[in-house]
Amino acid sequence: MAIGLKAYREICHGCGNCVVACPVNSLRSPEVAGGKGPTDDVDIIMIVEDGAVQIKNPDLCGKCGTCMETCPVEAIKLEEL
């Protein structure tokens, strides 16, 4: 019944809002904090890959819901997994 991060790649437009808004991502990568996709190899929670969001490190997620608020199409969600 645990609540966790889920990505709906088929809905995603690849805008990257969630990637740069995520406070965990921003703390780990100054590039992301500045509003860009990371070019370094810092581990962040999710990136845009092949045009859509891909969750890479769900264990880092603090389940704060910031990404959900920034997504224009509800392609990334915190829900019961």
Add this chain to the structure above:
Amino acid sequence: MPKHIVSGLKYIAAVNLRKQGQTQREIAEALDMDRSTVSHYLNGRNLSWNSIEVAEMVTNFCPKDFLVLTHALLNDTERTRTIIQTCTDSKFKGAIRNSCIGCGLCVDTCLMKAIVLNDLKAHINCEWCCGCLICVEMCPTNSIEIKEVVD
């Protein structure tokens, strides 16, 4: 067959209660029997010796098995308490640690109704504790210790 074991247990209890000086009427009340049946039992009639032997074995089970079996047979808390208390020689003392949170689970679980809560702590009445250790197993904070009193 269960009722034969019950009869056997009631026989043993009746004999012990008589030794304690109770009248036939009092014994009948305590064991939910007819006074006439009490009279017959005390005069050694109307009961097969095998029933009594089996009942004797039951009283010699470990306290938990004796209690649980008797309660299952009688399905009556007061009569179960009477039989267990009357047919056991052993005495037990319960100690409650300060880790007791007063949840009352032991109070609800105790088949002998030997436990009460006071100021959010359990207290075990050694008059009724039969040493079955069910409360020790159930206690969520491992706060109960039961010891047999040996003179």
Add this chain to the structure above:
Amino acid sequence: METTELLDGKDITVERAGEEDRTLLFKNHLCAVCGLCESICPVSAIETNPTGAMVRTEQDASKIDIDENKCVLCGMCSSICPFQALDLQIDGESIKEIAGYPHIIKSADIDDDECINCKACETACPQDAITITRELPSRAELITGEIDIDKDTCISCGMCEEMCPVDAIELDHQMPTSDNPVVATDINVDTDKCVHCGICKRICPVDAITQVCRICPYGEYEIAEPEITGTSYIDPELCVNCTWCQEICPVDAAKVTKPFEGELNIDSETCQGCETCVMVCPCNVLSFPKSTKAGVNAEKLHKDERFCIYCGACGKSCPVNAIEVKRTKINYTPTKSKAWKKAFESLEN
């Protein structure tokens, strides 16, 4: 004798019928997901869902999960919850009312003798727990004056009607007919509405209105001190003892005591400004201030600890651990139970 759990929407009821009937009620809408119940539970029967997700997003699950196989209905969660979300009842009576069960000490009262019904507390309360009613006098009781319109002189131009700021003047306008060739049949002033401002007198092109206001020269003698009555009510189920009402009250009529004392520390370097804590805080302690000067950055995350009850919800919700909540004291009623004292003290950090 077993423990049962029932879900009613997102509310939870856990029950055990025995020598006493014990019922634990959880009301989801009151829960701030602070985690105090989870921390105090001596049998680890409670698990909170992620605070940020539960407060900021729509979720079908309840804010906490109670395992009925572990819960023994001891009541510790009920006694520590500062939000009234958990209540243990024994034979129908809440343990908050049963002598012997310790409970956290907190209060919120409005002194009706001091209260002037200004409603600042009602507006400021972060939980909408306060209701203030007030009965104001009618306008007529606060003014004094005279007004008269000479209907023979009046030409029904309607300028006074148009200019009157309180719509106190009414003309019965009509399309003139050959048998009644006038543009209005009557003009009247509603003296309950009139505030004697004199605008109608001054605008009237034919000086048909005589009007005098007596407030300035005679007001003190003729106008009685207005009587404003009202009531105040703080809903004890919703109140979280944040002290907003106490701090905002202009006449010190509201008095609040908090259940916990402590410290709130923010690491602004680590904070990424995601706003989760601001939205999660049940006491409006946190905010993102705006810059007041061009070229000068505002403080990243502002706190006002006057309103903080040190529940810890913000720290729990922060995904980068930028907030530390320390509890230095828990105020609770005396108890003989060493286990309960230890449980309360374990929440001090």
